[in-house]
Amino acid sequence: MELINENELNNETLNVLYSDEPNWLKEHRTNSLSMFKELQMPEFKYGLSIILNPRDFNLDINEFISSLKQPIDIEIKNKEKIEVISFKENYGKVKEYLNRLVKYNENKFTSFHNAFFNNGLFIRIPENTEVNLPLIINKKINQKYSFEYVVIVAEPFSKIKIIENASSELKEIFRSKIVEVFIDQSAKITYMDIQDFNDKAYSFNIKKADVKRDSEIKWIDCVFGSHLTKAETISELNAEGANVQNFGVFFGNSNEQFDIFTSAIHNAPRTFSNMLIKGVLDNKSKAVYQGLIHITKDAPFSNGYQKEDTLLLSENAEVDPIPKLLIDNNNVRCTHGATIGEIDKEKLFYLMSRGLSEKQAKEEFVKGFFNPVVDQIKEEKIQDNLKKIIEEKLRL
Amino acid sequence: MADLEIKNLHVSMEGKEILKGVNLEINKGEIHALMGPNGSGKTTLSFVIMGHPSYKIEKGNIFFRGKDITEMKADERARLGLFLSFQYPHEVSGVTMANFLRTAVNARNNSKVNVLEFKKLLDEKMEMLSMDKGFAFRYLNEGFSGGEKKKAEILQLAVLNPEIAILDESDSGTDVDSLKIISEGINKIKKESDIGILLITHYNRILQYVKPDKVHILIDGRIVKSGDASLAHEIEEKGYKVLKSAA
Ligand SMILES: Nc1ncnc2c1ncn2[C@@H]1O[C@H](COP(=O)(O)OP(=O)(O)O)[C@@H](O)[C@H]1O
Ligand SMILES: [Mg+2]
Numbered sequence: 158m159e160l161i162n163e164n165e166l167n168n169e170t171l172n173v174l175y176s177d178e179p180n181w182l183k184e185h186r187t188n189s190l191s192m193f194k195e196l197q198m199p200e201f202k203y204g205l206s207i208i209l210n211p212r213d214f215n216l217d218i219n220e221f222i223s224s225l226k227q228p229i230d231i232e233i234k235n236k237e238k239i240e241v242i243s244f245k246e247n248y249g250k251v252k253e254y255l256n257r258l259v260k261y262n263e264n265k266f267t268s269f270h271n272a273f274f275n276n277g278l279f280i281r282i283p284e285n286t287e288v289n290l291p292l293i294i295n296k297k298i299n300q301k302y303s304f305e306y307v308v309i310v311a312e313p314f315s316k317i318k319i320i321e322n323a324s325s326e327l328k329e330i331f332r333s334k335i336v337e338v339f340i341d342q343s344a345k346i347t348y349m350d351i352q353d354f355n356d357k358a359y360s361f362n363i364k365k366a367d368v369k370r371d372s373e374i375k376w377i378d379c380v381f382g383s384h385l386t387k388a389e390t391i392s393e394l395n396a397e398g399a400n401v402q403n404f405g406v407f408f409g410n411s412n413e414q415f416d417i418f419t420s421a422i423h424n425a426p427r428t429f430s431n432m433l434i435k436g437v438l439d440n441k442s443k444a445v446y447q448g449l450i451h452i453t454k455d456a457p458f459s460n461g462y463q464k465e466d467t468l469l470l471s472e473n474a475e476v477d478p479i480p481k482l483l484i485d486n487n488n489v490r491c492t493h494g495a496t497i498g499e500i501d502k503e504k505l506f507y508l509m510s511r512g513l514s515e516k517q518a519k520e521e522f523v524k525g526f527f528n529p530v531v532d533q534i535k536e537e538k539i540q541d542n543l544k545k546i547i548e549e550k551l552r553l
Numbered sequence: 554m555a556d557l558e559i560k561n562l563h564v565s566m567e568g569k570e571i572l573k574g575v576n577l578e579i580n581k582g583e584i585h586a587l588m589g590p591n592g593s594g595k596t597t598l599s600f601v602i603m604g605h606p607s608y609k610i611e612k613g614n615i616f617f618r619g620k621d622i623t624e625m626k627a628d629e630r631a632r633l634g635l636f637l638s639f640q641y642p643h644e645v646s647g648v649t650m651a652n653f654l655r656t657a658v659n660a661r662n663n664s665k666v667n668v669l670e671f672k673k674l675l676d677e678k679m680e681m682l683s684m685d686k687g688f689a690f691r692y693l694n695e696g697f698s699g700g701e702k703k704k705a706e707i708l709q710l711a712v713l714n715p716e717i718a719i720l721d722e723s724d725s726g727t728d729v730d731s732l733k734i735i736s737e738g739i740n741k742i743k744k745e746s747d748i749g750i751l752l753i754t755h756y757n758r759i760l761q762y763v764k765p766d767k768v769h770i771l772i773d774g775r776i777v778k779s780g781d782a783s784l785a786h787e788i789e790e791k792g793y794k795v796l797k798s799a800a
Binding site: 502503506507508509510511512513515517518522524525526527528529 | 653
C-alpha cells in the first residue's frame with residue numbers, strides 16, 4: 158500500500174514552488190526529492206499485534222502545489238524580547254542550523270519534508286535573556302498539505318517557554334513538522350507541542366535537541382488527534398550537566414493511531430534524563446510507544462528514568478509499549494517501566510457512591526491519570542486550555 | 554415505613570451465599586450499630602445497600618423512603634441521599650479532594666455550587682475534623698495514613714450531607730486522637746442534620762464516643778440479635794461466642 162502517490166512529484170514541482178530561493182537551498186531540495194524517491198515507505202508494523210494502517214493519501218498535484226503556495230495561518234504572541242523570523246526573511250541565518258540534527262535522508266518522511274517545507278520559523282533567544290511570558294505560536298492549518306520547519310537557537314544563559322498549538326478545520330490533512338533546537342550552555346527551554354487534529358489527518362513530527370553544558374530541554378508533547386501520528390522526540394545530551402525532561406500525553410477516542418518514540422542519548426558525563434508518558438486509548442484507537450534511553454560509554458555518572466503508563470478504556474483499544482535501556486557504561490543509574498491498566502471497578506464504585514455517574518467517574522479518572530503531565534504546565538491559562546481539550550474529547 | 558428498609562436480603566458472591574436473610578430498618582435521626590466477627594458479612598451488607606455491582610441479590614429488597622432501590626445504581630442511590638464511608642477507602646491518583654468533592658456536591662444537588670461558597674463549606678468542615686487545609690489539594694486518599702483516610706471519609710459525609718449514612722469501621726486503622734475527632738465529627742453531623750446512621754464496627758472502640766440507639770449482631774450473614782446499647786457491652790465482655798450457638 159502506498160501512503161503517498163509520489164509519481165507526480167518531480168523537480169518541476171520544486172521549480173514551480175521554490176524558484177526564488179537561494180541556490181544552496183534549491184540544491185538541498187533537489188537532493189531531498191531524489192532521496193525521497195529512492196527511500197522505501199516504512200512499514201507501520203509493530204510486534205505481534207499492532208499494525209497501523211495508513212490509508213492511501215491520494216496526492217493531487219494541483220492541490221499539492223496550491224496548498225504549499227499558501228502559507229499556514231500563524232499567530233505569534235509575546236515575541237518582544239527575542240528574534241522570531243520566517244526563513245524567507247533571512248535564509249543566511251538559517252543555513253548553518255538547517256539539517257544539523259534531523260537529516261534529510263533519515264527516512265522517507267524527512268526527505269519528503271526537506272524537499273517541500275514551505276513554512277520556516279527561526280527563533281533565537283539572545284544570550285542572558287530570560288523571557289517570563291511564554292512564546293505562543295498558534296497554527297491553523299487549513300490547507301491540505303503543510304510542511305513546517307522550526308529552528309530554535311537558545312544562546313547561553315537564556316530561558317524561555319515555547320508553546321505551539323496546531324489545529325485544523327479541514328479533515329484530511331498531511332502535516333509534517335521538524336523542530337531542531339540548539340541549546341547552548343546553561344540555557345533552559347521548554348517546548349510544548351499541542352496537536353489536536355481531526356481523525357483523518359496525518360501528522361509526522363520530529364523534534365530533536367542538541368543540549369549543551371548545564372542546559373535543559375523540557376518537552377511537553379500532547380497528541381490528541383489524527384488518523385495516524387508518527388512523532389519522535391529526541392534529546393542529545395552532548396555536554397556535562399545536560400538535562401532532559403520529556404513529558405507527554407496521548408489520547409485517542411475513535412480510530413486514532415499513534416506511533417510515538419521518545420529518546421534520550423547521553424553522550425557526556427553527569428547527564429540526566431527523565432521521561433514520563435501517559436496515554437489513554439478508547440474505542441478502536443491504537444498506540445505504539447517506544448522509549449529509549451541510551452547511555453554511551455562517554456557518559457559516566459548519568460541518570461536516566463523512563464515511565465510509560467497507558468489506560469485502556471475499551472476492549473478494542475490496543476497499546477504496545479516498548480521501553481528500552483541501552484547502557485554502555487557501568488557508573489550510571491537507570492530505571493524504566495511501562496504499565497497498561499484499565500479503570501479499577503472498585504474505584505469506579507467508590508466514586509459513583511459519591512453521586513458521580515459512571516461517565517463522570519471515568520472522566521475524573523482520565524483527568525487524574527493525565528494530571529502528572531498536565532501539572533507540569535505552570536501557566537494557568539495554558540493548563541486550563543489543555544484541560545479543556547481533554548474534557549471536550551471526553552465528552553465525545 | 555422506615556427511611557431505609559432492608560427486607561429478607563439474600564446475597565451471594567461467586568456462588569457463595571454471604572447474606573442469608575437480613576432484615577433491618579433505619580430512620581433518620583437514629584444510630585444503629587452493627588457488630589459482628591470478621592467475615593460475618595458486614596461490609597457486604599454495606600456494599601449491597603450502596604449498590605455495588607459485583608454482588609448478586611438472590612432474594613429480598615431494599616427500600617429507601619418507600620421506593621424500591623434494589624436495582625438502582627450506586628450514583629442514583631447517592632443522589633437520593635445514601636452515603637457509605639468505606640472500610641478501605643480507595644486512592645484515586647491525580648484527583649484532588651477539593652475538585653472531586655465539588656463535582657460530587659454538584660452531582661448530589663443536581664446544580665452548580667458557587668466556587669467560593671463551596672470553599673467556605675469545605676474549610677469549615679475540614680476545621681471541624683482538625684484537618685490541615687492542605688488536604689483539599691492532595692489527591693484523593695493517596696498517601697494518606699489510616700486515620701487520615703477515615704477522616705477524609707467523614708469529611709465527605711459532612712460535605713455531601715446525606716439522609717442515611719453507613720459507616721463501615723470508621724474506627725479501624727485510626728489512632729486514639731483521630732478516633733476522638735472522627736467520633737466528635739459524627740456526633741456533630743448527626744446533631745446538625747439529624748441523619749440516620751448505620752455504624753458498623755468490629756472492635757466497638759467507637760461506641761465509647763458515639764452512642765447507638767440500637768445494636769444488631771450479624772453472624773454468618775444473619776442478624777442473630779438486636780437490642781439497645783447494653784447489648785454492645787455484653788458482647789464486649791463475653792464475646793460473640795455466646796451468640797454463635799443462636800446463629
Ligand atoms: N469480593 C469478594 N469475593 C469473594 N468473597 C467475598 C468478597 N467479599 C466478601 N467475600 C466473602 O464474604 C464473607 C463476608 O465478608 P465481609 O462482608 O467483608 O465481612 P465483614 O465485613 O463482616 O468482615 C467473607 O467470607 C468473605 O470472604
Ligand atoms: Mg468489613
